[in-house]
Amino acid sequence: MTFQRVAIIGLGLQGGSIGLAVQAYLPDVVTTGYDRDAITRTRAAERRLVHKVCDTAAEAVADCDLVIFCVPLGAMGIAAEQVRAALPADALVSDVGSSKQVVAKALGEALPDHVIIPAHPVAGTENSGADAGFAELFRNRWCIVTPPPQTNLVKLSQLVAFWEALGANVEIMDADHHDLVLAVTSHLPHLIAYTIVGTASDLEEVTQSEVIKYSAGGFRDFTRIAASDPTMWRDVFLSNRQAVLTMLQRFTEDLTALQRAIRIGDGETLFNHFARTRATRRSIIEEGQDDARPDFGRADHRADHRTDPKPADS
Amino acid sequence: MTFQRVAIIGLGLQGGSIGLAVQAYLPDVVTTGYDRDAITRTRAAERRLVHKVCDTAAEAVADCDLVIFCVPLGAMGIAAEQVRAALPADALVSDVGSSKQVVAKALGEALPDHVIIPAHPVAGTENSGADAGFAELFRNRWCIVTPPPQTNLVKLSQLVAFWEALGANVEIMDADHHDLVLAVTSHLPHLIAYTIVGTASDLEEVTQSEVIKYSAGGFRDFTRIAASDPTMWRDVFLSNRQAVLTMLQRFTEDLTALQRAIRIGDGETLFNHFARTRATRRSIIEEGQDDARPDFGRADHRADHRTDPKPADS
Known part of the structure; x- marks a missing residue:
């Protein structure tokens, strides 16, 4: 590991987990951190998210050889400008943003003389803030690195090694392809989840208490990602607008086709569609990207003990 | 408990879990069971899902005082006709179907001389078949009972006591209101999940392998319920058509509004929408209808041990 001093700007779920x-x-790497929110800085210090929580962004980056911006997409440019004067000339600049073309542009404009290699660890939970981070967040998760053309290959390999050391699998990708892939695997699902939870909140015929009580029928699965940080997600949709709108158009077409099948009572179309989606989940579990236990393991957690009778065949 | 002999028709996730x-x-109640699939019957006997697996539905119900139909909605009528000749005159008839108006009609036509009280335990996992059931499925879950007008109150209270004994909380509701509530808390979420998983499978610009690899960004949450039994869900949408189409219309309106906000760059509308959906998840957790652990507890399961440094304040 060639990075000796890592500065983390933004100490929420991602920044805290990196620290x-x-x-x-x-353990030999020294970490410094900064968050523009004073309460977050205090809590970050209490939790020891980094070795030293600084009072300014400039102080945090003063001696670093890697700075990682872990702020909402809309704040990347401002955060980068705040460190410009203090950032060592040979420090590598990276980030964890969920949309990569816009980050490359914002960081590039603010720090035109630095080597910038954007990255995106595809890992998270619905929690945010200084209390949300944990060291294992990136284990067996993918981190997508989107180096611009003619990137310094030494710096690139150092950044890859850094993420691998944190437990991630690293993939190199063009920023525009990243934005298309994430539009379908992350941004569209969040938009849909936010929508349906909102729809359920606005009904007049069904009370909110009923929505809560009977959420185990499927609705509750959507509420998890709809509890994610609103600022972060506002910025994601504003930043990756075109790819999200493209994917949304496909989704709407497919939903309209199923709606028509329901309206005309076309059970065969419904069955055929529903039968082919199982394979996707099987693959996700085989690839280690989700829990194989039914109900995300919630049933295991709820049951203090299993009371199945002893099977006859074992 | 006044039921002494319970017959279960259909030995999948629901029927097996009831057994x-x-x-x-x-433990004093005798259970019999039947499934029209011979392999399921064999496996049900191996797992001892019921005391006695019978070779015909008629044999299973011969001496029962409660029969519960646990078959897809489209098979309720046929299953009921198969037991008509053998079912004792005073046996109570119930079911576990996810749509209640259509069940009341189908069972009523097949068994016009019996007392019929439909019910719906709002509990399940994405797994189906004889291997999917477990005894704790209904614990702290709601079971909605939809008695028709002028239902025999003694039988009703017996059925309520039965479900409470299995760990469920029971709610009494009109069948038409049930169908509206479940359209939003269960049927619409399943339709949306099936749609998005299908959309992601059909993309040309993003490979299936990429969808799988980066699914931890949110997509994987949808794949769980999109892995549910296709026959069951085809029948749900055909059975509860009107309520599902109504809810789908609301959802589409709301999605269109957010789509417009993204297109015109209206961050305030996006933020305000995203900020209000957190409260719903908090309520669901407070009501015990979901796991409070981040990421459905998947992170806990994945992490063999937590490696946080000791906090300074504790």
């Missing part, structure tokens, strides 16, 4: 993961897996 | 739950929580 904890570096301490856990790269 | 196991009765054995666990009502």
Whole structure:
């Protein structure tokens, strides 16, 4: 590991998890951190998310050889400008934003003389803030690195090694392709989840209490990602607008086709559609990207003990 | 408990779980069962889902005082006709179907001389078949009972006591209101999940392998319920058509409004929408209808041990 001093700007779920993961897996690396919110800084210090929580962004980056911006997409440019004067000339600049073309542009404009290699760890939970991070967040998750053309290959390999040390699998991708892939695997699902939870809140015929009580029928699965940080997600949709709108158009076409099948009572179309989606989940579990236990393991957690009778065949 | 002999027709996730739950929580009650699929019958006997797996539905119900139909909605009428000749005159007839108006009609036509009280335990996992059931499925879940007008109150209270014995909380509701409530808390979420998983499978610009790899960004949450039994869900949408189409219309309106906000760059509308959906999840967790652990507890399961440094304040 060639990075000796890592500065983390933004100490929420991602920044805090990076700080904890570096301490856990790269114990020789010194970490500094900054968050523009004073309460977050205090809590970050209490939780020891980084070795040193600084009072300014400039102080946090003063001696670093890697700075990672872990702020909402809309704040990347401002955060980068705040460190410009203090950032060592040979420090590598990276981030964890969920949309990569816009980040490359914002960081490039603010820090035109630095090497910038954007990255996106595809890992998270619905929680946010200084209490949300944990060291294992990136283990067996993918981190997509989107180097611009003619990127310094030494710096690139150092960044790859850094993420691998934190437990991630690294993939290199063009920023525009990243934005299309994430539009379908992350941005569209969040938009849909936010929508349906809102729809359920606005009904007049069904009370909110009923929606809550009977949420185990499927609705509750959507509420998890609809509990994600609103600022972060506002910025994602504004930043990756075109790809999200493209995917949304496909989704709407497919939904309209199923709606028509329901309206005309076309059971065969419904069955055929529903039968082919099982394979996708099987693949996700085989690839280690989700829990194989039914109901995300919630049933295991709820049951204090299993009371099945002893099977006859074992 | 006044039921002494319970017959279960259909030994998949619901029927198998009822059989196991009765054995666990009502050990004096004798259970019989039947499934039209011979392999399911064999597996049900191996797992001892009920005390006796019968070769015909008529044999299973011959001496029962409660029969519960646990078959797809489209098969309720046929299953009921198959037991008509053998079913004792005073046996109570119930079911576990996800749509209640259509069940009341189908069972009423097939068994016009019996007392019929439909019910719907709002509990399940994405798994189906004889291997899917477990005794704790109904614990702290709601079971909605939809008695028709002028229902025999003694029978009704017996059915309520039965479900409470299995760990469920029981709610009494009109069948038409049930169908509206479930359209939003269960049927619409399943339709949306099936749609988005299908949309992601059909893309040309993004490979299936990429969809799988980066599914932790949110997509994987949808794949769980899109892995549910296709026959069951085809029948749900055909059975509860009107309520589903109504809810789908509301959802589409709301999605269109957010789509417009994205297109015109209206961050305030997006933020305000995203900020209000968190409260719904909080309520669901407070009501015990979902797991409070981040990421449905998947992160806990994945992490062999937590490696956080000792906090300074504790």
